Amino acid sequence: MFSVLRVPKLGRVWAGQFVSMVGDGVYTVTVSLYLLHRDDAPRALGTLLAATALGGIVTLVLGGAVADRARRSLVICAADLLRILGVASLLLAGPDASIGLLAVLGLVFGCGAGVHRPAYTALIAQLAGRDRRREASALRAATSRFTGVIGPVTGGAVAAASSPGAGLLINMVTFVFSMATLVRLDEPPPGPPADGSARAGLVREALDGVAYVRGRGWMLAVMLQGTAQAALVIAPMAVVVPLVMGGRGPAALGLVTSATACGALVATLAAPRIRSRRAGNVAMLGLLCELPQIVTVWAGAPTAWVVLCGAFAGAGASVFAVLWGAALQERTPDGMLGRVYALDALLTQALVPVCVAAAGFLLGVLSPAALTAFAGCALILTVVAVLPVPGVSTLGSPTEREPAVTRSGTAP
Template identity: 90%
Template sequence: MFSVLRVPKLGRVWAGQFVSLVGDGVYTVTVALYLLHRDDAPQALGTLLAATALGGIVTLLLGGAVADRTRRSLVICGADLLRILGVAALLLAGPDAPIELLAFLGLVFGCGAGVHRPAYTALIAQLAGRDRRREASALRAATSRFTGIVGPVAGGAVAAASSPGAGLLINIATFVFSMATLVRLDEPHPGSAADGSAKTGLVREALDGVAYVRGHGWMLGIMLQGTAQAALVIAPMAVVVPLVIGGRGPAALGLVTGATACGALVATLVAPRIRSRRTGTVAMLGLLCELPQIATVWAGAPTVWVVLCSVCAGAGSSVFAVLWGAALQDRTPDSMLGRVFALDALLTQALVPVCVAAAGLLLGVLSVSVITAFAGCALILTVVAVLPVPGVSTLGSPPKQQAAATRSGTPA
């Protein structure tokens, strides 16, 4: 997996984005602590986070279109600059800034994040080349998992040793470092603008990305499964797990969260070595590894069992992420990568804020056992429903091609 870093320019991009992702983790913790002393802290933080999520969602598709019509390193720099402005304005406004200003700054930060995500994902795939994309997908997933552990820990340590404001300054510094690694990168042009087709406009290009996915039923099927799983499984469990396990003490919740992240990190190192004629089946069954965690929460099992099953859940989700990400990269032309990745992210995220809020309300009238039972059944049904779709079991690759790849030891 790490050998892909020897690809020219990719190691340089990865280093900058690694530091930037750590900064994102620092921001997640320190921005909450920054607003914590306010009398209306829950409302202030909720407004900022909701606006950030909204900004990210509404700009994903257009961000993908931008990433496919110009140099992706420039798009990332633009996104970093937008987020620098958002964080810097928050620091200047102070922790007692009006709610309306927090909403606006959250929207600015979210727009930057929405533009950044498809450009970063597409640039890594583009630089890796088609023969190294499974390794690149695994590296990207491992980086996300690792920084998701390190960033929040670093943010808490900085806030404790200095102040939350210092953590926000560090976040700005990580964006500056990211931009410095991209200066004069001069990567190949994605291709859509080179032939003049980019002149049709961003909205038209974004819709072209949707049409491309619709023309590949297996892609659309798995993306829609992700939408259903995020809404019906991930969202309710995101509320239930902190409620149930957090009630046993901060240490218990920390163990469960850390176990999930550790299982995911280990799986990203193993997943690129998986060779099967039915990689899609393997990927989809990996999602079912979340069932034991759901079952232990449903049954009120001892914390040690929830921790062990959380390792399994994290590992299964990472196996899916690596295999799905690699297939999506391999089956998509370079000139469409940004839009396809953006649509995938959009469908996965769009309903989560609403469903998280709904889960919180339902917990007032339904028991934890009912909600977790529903989540477990929904997970099984969504996976089973998508498996018969043509191309899903092989992730778009004909079975003969999968078999040849398995024998040769290279991804199809």
């Protein structure tokens, strides 16, 4: 997996994005602490996070289209500038900024994140080349898992040693470092349509990305499964697990969170070695690895069992992420990567903010056990429902090749 870093320019891009992703973890912790002293802290933080999520969602598809028609390193730099603007404005406004201003700043930061994600994912795949995309997918997933552990820890340490504002400043510095690694990268742009015709408009190209996915039933089916799982399983468990485990003390919740991250990291390192003609079945089995943790939380099992099953759940999720990411990279033409990744992220994230809020409301009516049981049933049903779709079990036909690109940048 790490051998892919020897590919020219890829190691340089990865280093910048690694530092930037650590900064994202620092931001996650320190922005919460930054607003914590306010009398309306829950409302203020909720407004900022909801606006950030909304900004990311509304810009994902267009961000993918931009990443497929411009140099992706420049798109990432533009996204970093947007996020620097958002964090700098928050620091200038201070922790007592109005709710309306927090909503605006959250939108700015979220738009930067929405533009960044498809451009970064597509750039890594582009630099790796088609024959090393599985290793690149694993490296990207491992980086995300690892920085997801050390970033928040670093943020907490900085806030304790100095102040939350110092953590936000560090976040800005990581964006600057990211931009420095991308200066004069000079990677080739995705290129014009193969027939030499003029490009379609940006909105049309974004819609072409949707049409491309719709034309591949297996791809759309797995993306819709991700939508259902994120809304019906991940969202409620994101509320239930902290509530149940947090009631046993900070150490219990910390152990579960760390175990999930560690299991995910270990599986990410091993997943690139998986070779199966039924990669889709293996990937879906990985998703079902979350079921034991759901059962232990539902049953009120001892903390040690929840921790062990948390590691198992993290490992399974990583196996799915690596195999699914590799399939998208192998089955999608370079000029369409940004849009396909953007649509995948959009479908996964679109309902999560609403469903997390709904889960919090339902816990005032239902017990944690009832909501957990619902999540477990939903997990089984969403996985079983998608398996019969042709192409899902193999994540695409073995004979499927990169299609020719037409006038609007999509396949016929």
